[in-house]
Amino acid sequence: MLVLSVAAIAQGDEPTFPELEKDPAYAELKRKNNELLNQEDSLQNLIDVARDRFRAERDSVMLDRNFMENFSTYIIDLEQRIFELRQERADIITQINIAEQLYILEHMYTVHDNEDDAFSDDVNALETTPTRHRELTKNEIFTELLAEVDYNELLVAQAEDVSMEDIAKEYIETYRKMSSTVASYNAASDEDEADGHYSRYLILRDKADSLNREIDRRWNHVLDTKYFAYGTILEKRLRYDLLDSSSADFSTMLQQCAENDGIYASDALMHYAIGRPTLLGYEMEFASEMELTEALDSLRDVRENLYIPDFHLNPISVERRLFLDYAPITIGRTNFYNVSNPIPELRVFERGTIYRILLGSFRNKQPLTLFKGVQPLYITKEENGFYSYYTGGFETLREAEEAALFLKEKGFKRPEVCRWKDGEMVNLSTKDKDDEGDDEVGVIPAGHRYIVLIECEDISEELNATIKTTASDKRISRMGDKFAVGTFTARSDADLLISAIMENHPEVTVSIKELDL
Secondary structure: OOOOOHHHHHHOOOOOOOOHHHOHHHHHHHHHHHHHHHHHHHHHHHHHHHHHHHHHHHHHOOOOHHHHHHHHHHHHHHHHHHHHHHHHHHHHHHHHHHHHHHHHHHOOOOOOOOOOHHHHHHHHHHHOOOOOOOOHHHOHHHHHHOOHHHHHHHHHHHHHHHHHHHHHHHHHHHHHHHHHHHHHHHHOOOHHHHHHHHHHHHHHHHHHHHHHHHHHHHHHHHHHHHHHHHHHHHHHOOOHHHHHHHHHHHHHHHHHHHHHOOOOOOHHHHHHHHHHHHHHHHHHHHHHHOOOHHHHHHHHHHHHOOOOOOOOOOOOOOOOOOOOOOEOOEEOOOOOOOOOOOOOEOOOOOOOEEEEEEEEEEOOOOOHHHHOOEEOEEEEEOOOOOEEEEEEEEOOHHHHHHHHHHHHHOOOOOOEEEEEEOOEEEEOOOOOOOOOOOOOOOOOOOOEEEEEEEEOOOOOHHHHHHHHHHOOOOEEEEEOOEEEEEEEOOHHHHHHHHHHHHHHOOOOEEEEEEEEO
16 A cells, blocks of 8 residues: 655655545545535625625615615625635644644555665665654654654644634734724714624624634644643753743743733734744744754745734724714794605604604694794604604703703793603603603703893804803703703802803893793
């Protein structure tokens, strides 16, 4: 039985394994690898076709929400499947490499039956001297001085070491895509578009996390296994000097890693980038001391082309955006809304909290003049068949309560504050104030309230600064040809603002208006 000739090894020819191919387990690994590779190519073709279609549709028609959602989901699903296939292939390729390396070592001296006598003499001569191999872990010293289980573990670690470059590059590529997706998400002005980017970000984040864990697992196994194997051999050869120097280098490497922990996006990638040159230096020194000249030459070639990933990647943090249409109430033309510009439907947001003012609910739609030019207006048809009219959009209850007072001042009989929280609406003006578990009660209770009126053409920056310094939590709104600041619960607070304005802006006329609720 013949497999790999020593001449082939020495010349560096691409090895073939005709006998190993007959092994059912090995053949199944090769078949499965090819099958997964074909599946990956097919999925990539589907992605290319889908993107070509998307570009064509984008240039020819206005894309609707359903098309965008379906396209985004379709692409994300395909990319996730490709990622899963690549992970599965990586495990299979590792098993194939281990099988081939074990096969080479087992048959390193076996030659074809038809080799000539001169070649057989060369092989016999090689059998009397230590084997020299360009790949460090394939040298005979390891099989001689390591237990079989430890040597097999070393072969696994070597295969993982070789795979580290590809997985590190894949992580960086995933990080780059994730960073670009987050930038698109933050720049999106439309909620539907933003949601598509956010969904893609979540997929990429999960992929990056998975790659990060895999880098960490493989690299730690590589370090533990190789340092144990090399250390075992050095102890048996009584080379404590090299053991001590390698231990010092290893400690320095760990210190460098500790100093950078938690700073960048991936600690695992950073550990690999810092640790890889240290491990390579140790392997070169080991090969030199053990007189493995061929392996040392090979390791020098590795050093010349060593890939060190840039681990200085800033952590990516994404704050989920809320596309809530906050809008102050203004008074404009009574014919602002018309047949050409109808009152928009009230939009209910699935996330976040927003307050609006209910102007009234009616059995039939009302003439627009009833709402006295209030903008913005929204309409919705309730389950009972009534039409409800809302205005404004506020971030806080205080802003909404002040807007309700403003509308009452404008003649609306019963403006009601309503709150939407994650899609659920509560009318705070009518809900039971004794409800437990909710600190928010209805609109401002009955009593006296005060508004400071300012007569001027515009609120200058200096006047605005005075108002904010004296009454930082009060809203400034226009009331006809005046500006209103308030409301104030205590008369003394309103008087304090008037005094500050009169002192700093004597050219401005100010007065106080009392509201009796």
